[in-house]
Amino acid sequence: MRRTGTATYATGQETAQRILDVARRLFMEEGHSKLTMRRIAKAAGMSPGNLSYYYPTRADLLADLLQYVIDGYIRQFETLRDEASDDADEQFRAVLGFVFNDLGTRETTLFFPELWVLANRDDWIAQQMEKMYAQYRAILVDVIGLINPQLSETRKSDLALMISASIEGHTVFVGHGRPHRPRTRQLRDLLIEHFLRLVKETSEPRGANGNRGQT
Amino acid sequence: MRRTGTATYATGQETAQRILDVARRLFMEEGHSKLTMRRIAKAAGMSPGNLSYYYPTRADLLADLLQYVIDGYIRQFETLRDEASDDADEQFRAVLGFVFNDLGTRETTLFFPELWVLANRDDWIAQQMEKMYAQYRAILVDVIGLINPQLSETRKSDLALMISASIEGHTVFVGHGRPHRPRTRQLRDLLIEHFLRLVKETSEPRGANGNRGQT
């Protein structure tokens, strides 16, 4: 929590919440580079001075904001896990299907590329992002383990990473307002079924531990 | 070409080139939001007024800059096609391998997410980006056709789109400085080999033409 306004009183807590909600909306609508302190203050109906009371610097606000949005996604992943059906295949389809559908929402299509850009320039943001994705992949690893119990941890984790990265990549092509949006359903089915087969049929690489370095 | 400085003299041509090169470097280093006219002018050792002589507005400069960088990638794709070996499988591996490796360079890792963000907010940029990816997918479609000649155009194009989107997604995870960079080789092989299998084994969806609408 980067906020310094202690928000001990009820009004303070409300204000703190209002700031985050307003900032979130502005971030989604216009992107990080147009998210200025003044705009947030104005949209939240407060003075820039008071906004500075809660967040002394723009970086602090941005940090809390990203945390806030990311927490929302993490909460969704948890829901996902809880709702898991008995059938492992169906769990796999449900998780990936959810993420694939979500990436078509306006919010997600706009939010994640901004996040990727920020993570490229800011280590703290990169960390938070990685934490979020790790949480998501943990679910994937579990499901993959159910489907193919013979896989090593490394293999499961590589598969989860590859699958999640592949899906994320579709944001740019079939996301909200993106040019290949009409192919969403076909691509989603193709992708999920292929990866399901891959998980089922993959085996350990011959004599490899996969840790011998980089390309 | 959004430039108005005609660059007819030798010095003018040099200046025009210097602007693009400097702008490219700054864009990669600091991102679009810190790419200001004044910074470019300063870094290129010229006055703001002279920069404005070449590019009347920042948008013009950005447009030319993106075009310039994108053209570089397009040229690489063309080289790729020209260097194609006789073996279809090897062509497939060469093309995807190249893109996968390239996404690990500092330039590409930093550039593309910025491009995706800009494309989300600017139609012209979205168009240029789509043009570039279309060119790249055209190569993929050809190679896929060689590998599995029975696929319909729609199917090939869907496969190319899915494959390229999946690879792009890895930028954020195994790109330059990204946390899973050490797994690059494993992920690359996993991805490429299994997409190759997919291309070989996939068939038309039963009784579908893939055009029945969206999800």
Added chain:
Amino acid sequence: MRRTGTATYATGQETAQRILDVARRLFMEEGHSKLTMRRIAKAAGMSPGNLSYYYPTRADLLADLLQYVIDGYIRQFETLRDEASDDADEQFRAVLGFVFNDLGTRETTLFFPELWVLANRDDWIAQQMEKMYAQYRAILVDVIGLINPQLSETRKSDLALMISASIEGHTVFVGHGRPHRPRTRQLRDLLIEHFLRLVKETSEPRGANGNRGQT
């Protein structure tokens, strides 16, 4: 009021006033085209940022400034009316004499031509100017009515317009620093006595209502 700085504290009120006073002085001294935000800020001993806090745009400031100066003139007209003597002829001489003398002050000589130019290009300014002149002519119409009660409203209003326009025209010739300034007294007397006679002796145009259109 185009000002956004609320000027609720004492220091804010002082600043707001200082801005108008400084702007007024600069406008008179150098004219509208040299009245820049930065110059005003500098002359008022404040930062450009703070000036923008009070007036977000130059147009806002200019609007308030003109209003401010015009209000000063309107207040003078009201004083004029209040100080009216009993004798109608004397009232006529007093009102026109005042305006004629005022046009010889440095401020008025410099201000009004600028106002005319601005009114030629900006409707809002044209409106404010017309409001001011209307207020002044209303006084004239009253006095004219006292002198010659038989005149129709239209006739009185035409006479007031013609008389005031004629006097305004002298600004350019006998105003402060203008070449015919030494003839001021003669011209003033000639003009006023002539117009007084005109008001007394004029009658309705034969069979006309004066509304038949334009030339």
Added chain:
Amino acid sequence: MRRTGTATYATGQETAQRILDVARRLFMEEGHSKLTMRRIAKAAGMSPGNLSYYYPTRADLLADLLQYVIDGYIRQFETLRDEASDDADEQFRAVLGFVFNDLGTRETTLFFPELWVLANRDDWIAQQMEKMYAQYRAILVDVIGLINPQLSETRKSDLALMISASIEGHTVFVGHGRPHRPRTRQLRDLLIEHFLRLVKETSEPRGANGNRGQT
């Protein structure tokens, strides 16, 4: 002539003329403060560098431009004199009628207030303006002398000044696009007929020579 481009060749002369014509149009359309070297150059289809060849500074160009426009008006006054009828009253009506009508044209309504503003800040411009008006008043003085031969030179000159100043003042009220334009005809007739009467009936001020000083 402030121009330095010698304009000795035919093409040079054409260019010099084109500059003045373009500058004139821009001046009328947008006023002096928006008359920039770059705009003129662009509108004239030449480079700023070449414009500077003809007019090294903006002030030089403005000087020539004003001279050029003023010369046009002077030429009109000369035509006026040449076309004079035999009847003195009719001459008077013709001259004033022409000026009054002219002040309703878009060009004149926009040009003169700009000229007055410039004359307030620049002595050279004030001089040129005065020269023009003097030429115009010379005609008026002649006509007034025909109508009332008993008037002294001083008296005639005061009358001419007063009459011309009065008419000029109407520019702001009944000029092109000005709010009282519909009353033009009435005001014009009122003004001219009563000035004619004034000229006929006025006599020397009792025992005065009008030179005793200023107000």
Added chain:
DNA sequence: AATGAATGAGCGTTCATTCAT
């Protein structure tokens, strides 16, 4: 006689931030 190329100051405006109230 003309263009291309460049400068550097200045413009209006927005910004993150600070601090007294």
Added chain:
DNA sequence: TATGAATGAACGCTCATTCAT
């Protein structure tokens, strides 16, 4: 907890002007 008031740097851009070609 909140606003009002202020700073100073930076932004994109336009300008008159200069000078080599």
